[in-house]
Amino acid sequence: MAKTILAVDDSGSLRQMVAFSLKAAGYDVVQAVDGQDGLDKAKEKTVDLVLTDQNMPIMDGLTLIKNLRGLGSYQKVPILMLTTESSDEMKAKGKAAGANGWLVKPFDPKRLIEVVQKVIG
Amino acid sequence: MKTLPITEVRSLLTAVAEHGKQHLAEVESDLQQTTYLLSKAIEKLGASFIAVHTAVTNQQKIVVALMKRHPFSTDESKQLDMYNKVIAEEVDAAVTGLQFQDITSQLLIRAIKRVNGLKDLLQELDIHGDQIDTEREHKEIVKILEAMSQSLLSGSHALSGGLRRSVEQQNMASGEIELF
Numbered sequence: 664m665a666k667t668i669l670a671v672d673d674s675g676s677l678r679q680m681v682a683f684s685l686k687a688a689g690y691d692v693v694q695a696v697d698g699q700d701g702l703d704k705a706k707e708k709t710v711d712l713v714l715t716d717q718n719m720p721i722m723d724g725l726t727l728i729k730n731l732r733g734l735g736s737y738q739k740v741p742i743l744m745l746t747t748e749s750s751d752e753m754k755a756k757g758k759a760a761g762a763n764g765w766l767v768k769p770f771d772p773k774r775l776i777e778v779v780q781k782v783i784g
Numbered sequence: 785m786k787t788l789p790i791t792e793v794r795s796l797l798t799a800v801a802e803h804g805k806q807h808l809a810e811v812e813s814d815l816q817q818t819t820y821l822l823s824k825a826i827e828k829l830g831a832s833f834i835a836v837h838t839a840v841t842n843q844q845k846i847v848v849a850l851m852k853r854h855p856f857s858t859d860e861s862k863q864l865d866m867y868n869k870v871i872a873e874e875v876d877a878a879v880t881g882l883q884f885q886d887i888t889s890q891l892l893i894r895a896i897k898r899v900n901g902l903k904d905l906l907q908e909l910d911i912h913g914d915q916i917d918t919e920r921e922h923k924e925i926v927k928i929l930e931a932m933s934q935s936l937l938s939g940s941h942a943l944s945g946g947l948r949r950s951v952e953q954q955n956m957a958s959g960e961i962e963l964f
Binding site: 672674675676677679680683684717718746747748749750754757758762763764765766767768769770771772773774778781782 | 826827830834837875876879880881882883884885886887889890950951952953956957958959960961962963964
């Protein structure tokens, strides 16, 4: 059975490219338009990996991670940040919030899949 | 000059505020239009890219089926493999390139917020300028001008502080990856 990845980003074009790349590699993809939407969808069904942007309206990526880590079912689910942010300060905040990795946009599909496979197989 | 040219100072402040706001409104309008056009362009590009990719994938499947029924020469097979490799590499490059709108839109939104902040600062200049009139004492006018400078300075700092730079990318090369 294909593993499911939750892709959270307020940019429709970015979600489209993430979903395209992950589906081509055999993963199922659930899309969310912001942190709150991501949290709601994560509660509906526990996914195998969360890939989230940082800067989004309503709820940002770091807040989403903190909320997810507060849920019993998401304490060990890998969460990766995919964002334009590249400062060490932001990465440290991500790590402290519970992120397992940091990918700076734009992503290369081949490298994205390599990371996803490394994290969830 | 022993007396301040009050009327001229007021006219200058009003003109700076009015012309500045007028030009900034034009800049904002252009930025909004650019944001909209980029958004529409990426919708079309993304949809076309996926449609082309689906068509090429289906075409490749037909070619593979044909090869089973009518084996190709070694040369033809090598060429086909080469083209498949080129297509895969170009698809990856296109996916990376098609993320331009997500990145540029963040810069455009930041620019629009800064333009709006500048318009507010100019509005303050206009309001302060109205307080300057010929009936006031010299010292009072100096105080108003000092207050205006201070207000502009703090407004400008607040504007910069509220507009943290989230995009440092200078090109569309893929970004770094770090696992914790």
